Amino acid sequence: MGKSKRIPSRYLLTAIRTDKQGEYVYIIRDGKPVRQSVTTGITGDNSIQILKGLSEGDEIVVSGDVGGTTKSNNRMGPF
Numbered sequence: 001m002g003k004s005k006r007i008p009s010r011y012l013l014t015a016i017r018t019d020k021q022g023e024y025v026y027i028i029r030d031g032k033p034v035r036q037s038v039t040t041g042i043t044g045d046n047s048i049q050i051l052k053g054l055s056e057g058d059e060i061v062v063s064g065d066v067g068g069t070t071k072s073n074n075r076m077g078p079f
Contacts (some may be wrong), residue, residue: 015062016040016048026061033066
């Protein structure tokens with residue numbers, strides 16, 4: 001298994017989203033929020049394992065407008 005990353009649970013409710021296409025987060029790319037599919041693994045009391053979809057240095061949007069109409073996104077990162 002390759003490297004996995006963990007996100008502190010306090011960010012889970014707003015960072016990781018799910019729809020019929022699967023789990024995803026928004027990351028900042030070229031100054032704008034971009035949808036990024038992720039694969040999660042083990043969820044613990046204080047973290048969730050990200051198996052696939054994020055790279056070192058990714059900034060994750062944890063709240064705010066992801067439609068790109070404002071620059072007031074709250075970010076966690078770099079990952």
